[in-house]
Amino acid sequence: MNHPLNSIRAAGMLAACIALAPSPSHAAVKICTFPGSPSVALDRAVAQAVFARANIAATLVTHGIGEGDDDGVSLSELDKTLARDCDVIAGFPRSTVADASGGKMRFSRGYLRAGYVSVEAPGAVLQDAAKRTVAATYASPAQLIAVQQPDVTLDLENTSASTVEAVAKGRAQKAIVWYPAVVAYRMAHPEHSFDVALADSPYADWHLTFAFGDKAAALLPRIDDALTAMNNDGRLQALTKQWTLPAQTASVRSSAHYLDTASTASSARTGIMLADANAARMGRFIKVANEGGGEPPSFEQAQIAHGKTLYASSCAKCHGAQLQGVTAPALQGPSFAPAANSHLTVGGIFTYMATNMPADRPGKMKDQDYADIMAFLLNSNGYKAGATKLTADSARASTLPLNAGPGH
Template identity: 85%
Template sequence: MNHPLNSIRAVSMLAACVALTPSPSDAAVKICTFPGSPSAALDRTVAQAVFARASIAATFIAKGIGEGDDDGVSLRELDKTLARECDVIAGFPRSTVADASGGKMRFSRGYLRAGYVSIEAPGADLQDAAKRTVAATYASPAQLIAVQQPDVKLDLENTSALTVEAVAKGRAQRAIVWYPAVVAYRMAHPERSFSVASAHSPYADWQLTFAFGPKSEALRPRIDDALTALTNDGRLHELTKQWTLPADTASARHPDTPSTASSARSGFMLADMNASREGRFIKIANEGGGEPPSFEQAQTTHGKTLYASSCAKCHGAQLQGVTAPALQGPAFAPPSNSHLTVGGIFTYMATNMPADRPGKLKDQDYADIMAFLLLSNGYKPGATKMTADSARASKLPLNAGPAH
């Protein structure tokens, strides 16, 4: 996954079926995966086991979602996919910042926590320029996490595999990357080893699930029951253990966390993120204060129109998050102690968004979108128009406004 902010060329393609069962019937459930995702092979394996346990005949639909991964696909496109090409999507990523709510899809319980991590390659021969370089996958949550770190140079790569390779080849000291991409890279390059540490960010934590359309939603309880049964008998652990986050990066309540020893044998070493300042993930400082930059009601109307045309595909029509983080609510603007600033969000947005054409809008257009985001998170308009300069200069922590 080049998760939940990458753009994808989601085109309609003829489906080629590969049987999951020896003699599937015409009524077999059609399953799609994101073929570009590093976890696609795992998603197919888990789907086979789950649907077999649920006694549901199923077939895979090759290229039902095109040739890319799961990022940047709009709810409308996904709803169409589930109405036409397939009944279920295996390996759909969900999180508290991008849960794809607001569409027609419904979701199973998660079968794997597969978030973003910080990796290094011990002993790599680093070039001088690489010693302050952090690699991340362009236009993905990895970039959003990495951009929050001060005093580093970003190496933005087009795929998650290239992001891992930037560390393996010594072009970057560290990388923020989707953990299944690290596993997939290790499978292809077993001679490589990496240290893995948490990327402490609300954008880092994701769960892989099954997504159902309206015509297949009735299957969801059976799939959840099968997932529960496979968890209880240890089968799910066996299927996913190679992909499970190392112990100190995983939630304490996650049932499938491997031991430190097993992680080391697999070529992953647990990094101590507290050992030094350079080895830690550092959030945007939220020191500072004062009033947010003023904005006018009229510019929020323009900002809303721009948001609908340039941002809603990934972030949701209601700012709820689809395959990119939500831009409203406590994950984005918490009641207090935000790790993001108004200026930081504006600068990131104006530099990197929209994902398909970064920086395509005028400075004032980005300021109008920022005004709309502030209004949507409880801030009240004033008499002075927000400008790009006033937005960029704001060091105010982005906490929810008093009206929110």
């Protein structure tokens, strides 16, 4: 997942430490960034300016958060990093669906809105297959957004840069990608231009912040004051101008619209279909659309407990111990199971999960384990246990829209 909290690569790392505002009388605050994030250059520049404005001595530690892998960085890992290697993390992304609220960190106000966008290459000549292809970064919010689009083949890429390149090279008609990745790609390849539209999804909206550990938490009000002052005098806008979502994205809707109950009839005929790189080769497609109704699938109380244990070991790292979302979206609440008009079905969610998750070993768990996790997710969203065991087959076959259960 090449979200800013994932795919933390060595490329782009500068010196081990860069002095921002040295002070002979006080130890400098140590600031970490995510070296592989597309926004790392901006995060460093904003950190330098904001801490200087707050008159706080600071040192940027590029090795504070080391190499990451594609299944994310857990809250416990980040808490340990803030206790051991640095005091503040610059460029921490937060959203209403993944706010990292379950850890010990405290967060500043945001300094940049950095959402997910749909990008296309104007005037591109595409082969027939590419015209139906949408590129997205594997196991990221981009993939969840792309899933919502009708009748497409999903080209899953390992990095945000290769996701943008799929459009630049004509392999895909469009890409769903984090906007800083588009900016970084254009910096490296100024010959390319893109049409950009804000993705229409609850998973699309993110804001970059400073995350503070316990040792530096007392400095948070000063940083917020500095950010407010820099916003008021235009300095923050000048720093972030190149990275700011284009104004037209506020009024342009991408094709990643939700399906509501009014579209049930058409979706029952066509469905929303996707294929990951392996599934496409094997001829397997995954339906995730709201295709109708039906009774909630039954699951046993024992499955909830087992599913909770499996979730803690295989899912919580990205989705949060309380299902609140960390580096992946929340799996509880209105963004996942709205009160009405859900755009996903129980069967769609289960099939997606059993094919693509966990991110570090997709599809490698036992069918019954996936079913038990699904039972835990259903119970966490208001559904009650019954007398019949939930199986992979019954979960996969469910056409029930995933609205919040009566317990919520």
